Amino acid sequence: MMFSEIAEQEGVDENKLKKRVERGSVVLLRNSGRDIQPLAIGEGMRVKVNANIGYSPDYVDVKKELMKAEVAVEYGADTLMDLSMGVDLDGMRKKIIEHSTVPVGTVPIYQAFIEKKTEMSKEDILKMIEKNCRDGVDFVTLHCGITLDLVDKLNERLIPVTSRGGSFMAAWMIKNKQENPLYEFFDEVLEVVNEYDVVISLGDAMRPACLRDSSDELQLKELFNLGRLTKKAREANTPVIIEGPGHIPLDEIEYNVKLEKKICDNSPFYVLGPLVTDTALGYDHIAGAIGGALAAMHGADFLCYVTPSEHMGLPGIEDVKQGVIASRIAAHAADIVRLGTKEVDDEMSKARGELDWKTMFRLGVDEDIGERYPELLDKEGCSMCGKYCALKIVREYIRS
C-alpha cells in the first residue's frame, strides 16, 4: 500500500520502485515510529532538496529555527536536517520532529561530542544514535568513512576538514590514537538504526572545502571506505545514502557522480552544492545551484541547499528561502532532463505567450513574486518593452 502511493506520486511503476528499494538504489525516509508519508530518494525519483536548520552555540533561538523549518518546507524543501549545536539539543530535536511533516535528519555525533568531547566512548556514540532514532529522526548522518590512515594525511590539504562532524571524529581519533569507532563497529551501528527503520546518510568527513582539494586522494579513499560500508549495510538490509562534495570545479562533477554510483553500488547520492567556485561569498546559493543542477543531471539524487550566508554564519529566514528556491531550480532543471517532467514549464510558457500574469505568478518557483510586481496584473505586456512587446507584435502581424 505504501509503495503504490509513492509510485504514483513519483510517476513510476510500483514494481520498479520495489525492486529499486530492495536493491538499495532508492531509499525511503521514515522512522517506523513516525506518522508521515515516506519519502523516496534515488534512481528514477524526482530530485529532492534538503534544508539545514538548527541554532548555533552563540544564538540559541528555538522559535526562529522552527520558523525557518516552516519557510523551508513552504518553498519546497523535501527534508529538514536539524544541525543545532549548543544547549538543550534533546528539546530542539523533539520540537522539530513534532512540527515537521517532512522527514527529519540529524547528526548525532554533534551532541555526543558536545557532551564528552574526545572522552566519548563507542557506547556513548551508539547511545546517542539510539536516542535520536527513538526520538523519531528519519535519517542520521554518520561520519563512518574517515579512518586513521586518512587523518594522518590531513596536512596535505589547503583546508584539512570543513565537515563539522568529520572534524569531531578526526579530533577523537587523533586524541585517542584509535580507529574511528563508527567504521570499526559499523555492524553495531546498523543494529541500532535497523530497529527504527532509520536510513543512514554516510557522511563525507573528507569532502573538499575548496577547489584546490577537490577529487583528491583523501576524498576518494573515504569514498572507497563508504563503498565497503555500503556493502555491509546492504547485507544487514539497512538503506544508505552517500554524502558527497563540496567544492568541485564544473568539469569534475560528472565523474564524481559516476564514481559514487560505481563505488557505492548505485546508492542515492546526496551532495552539498557542489560549489563550482570558492569566490561566491554571499552568493553561494548560486554557485551551489550551478553545481547541483549539473550533479543531478548526471545522477545525484538529493541536493542539500546552500544559502547566501554559507561560509559566513547561520542563515536568516530570508537566506533559508533563497537557499531552498535556488536548490529547487537546480533540482527541477535536472528533473526536466532525467524524467521529462516539464508540464509546469509548458503551462508557464503558455501563460507567458498569453501575457497571463496571474497564472505565471501562480506557477513560478516563488508565489510571492507577484506581490513585487502588482502593476502587471492590470497590464498587457510589461515595462521591458511596453507597446513594442515581441509577443504583441507576433499577435498583430504574425498570427493574423
Next chain:
Amino acid sequence: MMFSEIAEQEGVDENKLKKRVERGSVVLLRNSGRDIQPLAIGEGMRVKVNANIGYSPDYVDVKKELMKAEVAVEYGADTLMDLSMGVDLDGMRKKIIEHSTVPVGTVPIYQAFIEKKTEMSKEDILKMIEKNCRDGVDFVTLHCGITLDLVDKLNERLIPVTSRGGSFMAAWMIKNKQENPLYEFFDEVLEVVNEYDVVISLGDAMRPACLRDSSDELQLKELFNLGRLTKKAREANTPVIIEGPGHIPLDEIEYNVKLEKKICDNSPFYVLGPLVTDTALGYDHIAGAIGGALAAMHGADFLCYVTPSEHMGLPGIEDVKQGVIASRIAAHAADIVRLGTKEVDDEMSKARGELDWKTMFRLGVDEDIGERYPELLDKEGCSMCGKYCALKIVREYIRS
C-alpha cells in the same frame, strides 16, 4: 602594440591571439573612433559578461540607465548593450558611449522600426546602422538570419518569437512580403560596419522562448543561415559573434554550443542565459547562471546577463547588480575549467582556512558583502558553528 597588451591581460601568447583574430575565432570589440581598450572575446579568452541597459517607452529615465551602466561595470560587466526604446534614442546612445569605458553595443533596428514601422526601407535600415557606427558603438546586433521560409513556420511554436528585433523583422517581412533585407543585402551591411571596425553580433531572432521550442527546426535553420552569413563576413574581413539561446534544457546545452561552433566556423558564441527552466520567475538570473556556466564550460564565450526581473519588466539597479554577479559567477566557474584560472579561489580558500574575513570580503564576487556581516571582522569563526568550528578544531587537534 594593441595585441601585446590584450595578450598579456588574457594570459595568452600574442601570436596565438593574432592568428585567432585572423581566423575569426576571436573578435576585438572597439569602434575605430573610440578611445577605449579593445576587448577580446572568443577562443581561449576569459569568458565575458554583457549587461543590457536602456529605458523602455513607458519609463524614460536617462540618468537611471547611466547609473545602471555604472553599477553593471562596477560588479564586473565587460560590455554594455543599450537597448533603449522610446524617445530621443540618439541622445541616449551618445550619452552611454560617452560615459562608458567598456565596449557598447546596440540594436539599430529598434530605432529604425520605431521611426517607420514596417514602412522602413533597406536604406533606412542601413542609414540607422551607419548612424550607430558613426556615434561610436563597438558592436551591433543585427537579426540577419531570419528569412521568409522561417516566418512561414512561426505558428508551429508555443511562443513564436521572443526576440524584440526578431519580431520587428518578422513583422516587416510579413507586411511587405519580401525577404529580410539584412539577409538579402548583407554585403551592403558589411560595407557599412567595416568603415568603423564595428563587430556584428548576428542576432538570433529564432531563439526559443521556452523549453518546448528549444533546438527546433526554426532555431537550427536560422543557425545555418548565420553560418552562411559568417562565411560572407569572413570574406569581407568583418568579425562576427553569433547569438544563441535562450530557453534550453540542461542536456541540450552542450550540443547547442558544439553546433554553433561547427556551423559558424568557430565564431565566438554569445548566449542569453540559457535558461534551464521556464519556471524561475523572479529568479531567472539563477536559471541563467546554471545554463551560462554549462554553456561556457562547453565553449560559449560571452554571456548576456539575465536579471531577476527578466520576463517581468525593466530591471532596477539592484536587479542589474544581481544579474551581473550571477553571470560573473557562471563565467568564472567556466574559466576555472577552460583556462585553469583559479588563483583567486586559492587565495580565498587560504584566507578561509585562516578565518581572515577582511581578505575573504575583498576577494569575493561582491565586495559589499562585508558590510552585511560587520561582526565577523572582530571574530575568529562565525555564527554557524561558534566554538565548534571545524577549522578551529582542526587547528587544535590536527595541526598541533
